[in-house]
Amino acid sequence: MSDKVVSDYNGYDYKKIFWEDADREYEDQADRMAIRKLLPKRMEKFADIGGGYGRLANEYLRRARKVYLFDYSKTELKQAKEIYGDKIETKAGDIYKLPFKDNELDGLMMVRVTHHLEHLEKAVAELYRVLKPGGVAVIEVANKRTLPKMARFVTGRSKVNPFDKTVANYTEISANGFYNYHPKYVEEIFARVGFSQERVLSVSNFRSRGLKKVLGTRNLIKMENGAQRALAPIRFAPSIYYKLRKPEK
Numbered sequence: 502m503s504d505k506v507v508s509d510y511n512g513y514d515y516k517k518i519f520w521e522d523a524d525r526e527y528e529d530q531a532d533r534m535a536i537r538k539l540l541p542k543r544m545e546k547f548a549d550i551g552g553g554y555g556r557l558a559n560e561y562l563r564r565a566r567k568v569y570l571f572d573y574s575k576t577e578l579k580q581a582k583e584i585y586g587d588k589i590e591t592k593a594g595d596i597y598k599l600p601f602k603d604n605e606l607d608g609l610m611m612v613r614v615t616h617h618l619e620h621l622e623k624a625v626a627e628l629y630r631v632l633k634p635g636g637v638a639v640i641e642v643a644n645k646r647t648l649p650k651m652a653r654f655v656t657g658r659s660k661v662n663p664f665d666k667t668v669a670n671y672t673e674i675s676a677n678g679f680y681n682y683h684p685k686y687v688e689e690i691f692a693r694v695g696f697s698q699e700r701v702l703s704v705s706n707f708r709s710r711g712l713k714k715v716l717g718t719r720n721l722i723k724m725e726n727g728a729q730r731a732l733a734p735i736r737f738a739p740s741i742y743y744k745l746r747k748p749e750k
């Protein structure tokens with residue numbers, strides 16, 4: 502099994518190109534709302550896994566005594582250091598071999614990373630290993646079973662079947678490809694690895710250029726807040742957030 506890094510953010514200005522120069526305030530706010538609902542209020546040691554330049558750091562800095570930002574990309578980690586200084590400790594490496602001891606962390610999160618992972622189960626097992634018993638992992642998963650993907654499949658515009666549990670690898674989107682997952686597939690992985698599933702949220706429910714134009718970002722953000730819990734049972738949103746716990750011994 503190869504552990505190649507599928508998407509290398511070294512030399513890529515993710516902060517500017519993906520967030521600041523693009524119309525993504527709604528998506529950013531949707532992520533933040535979910536994280537506020539799911540992360541424990543107080544933690545000793547916390548890590549943002551694949552945390553990039555620390556876009557979401559303000560959501561966890563106040564909750565943990567010690568904060569690590571872990572990422573493969575030195576470009577991202579350097580930017581994070583420039584922004585947050587000593588408030589965070591950056592660690593570089595590959596997700597499949599995390600530089601933390603067994604049972605070291607009280608909490609962690611991994612947001613907008615699963616779509617880059619070729620071996621999701623192996624990564625989830627690493628997250629489990631580094632958490633203390635009783636510790637919490639907040640994991641965002643790129644969902645293949647969304648309404649637009651269903652529409653594209655049933656009208657013959659996409660061959661990717663959103664209803665089956667196999668991993669979707671959209672090589673047409675970039676040379677390296679993106680992975681999307683069926684909720685049942687990831688939930689089975691979480692259970693196999695040993696996590697108990699405490700809460701699920703449906704996130705970025707209204708991610709659509711058309712809706713942004715018609716309704717406006719402010720209104721979408723207001724609608725999103727209520728929808729995250731209400732729509733969770735159907736798991737149709739592009740991002741599904743899970744609050745998982747490593748059981749106490």
Ligand SMILES: C[S@@+](CC[C@H](N)C(=O)[O-])C[C@H]1O[C@@H](n2cnc3c(N)ncnc32)[C@H](O)[C@@H]1O
Binds near residue numbers: 507511550611
């Ligand atoms: C889309 S960005 C998300 C960053 C941040 N979590 C956020 O939501 O703003 C994905 C991040 O995952 C990191 N990444 C991808 N594959 C990785 C791997 N195998 N090991 C460590 N980091 C990885 C990339 O370097 C990148 O910073």
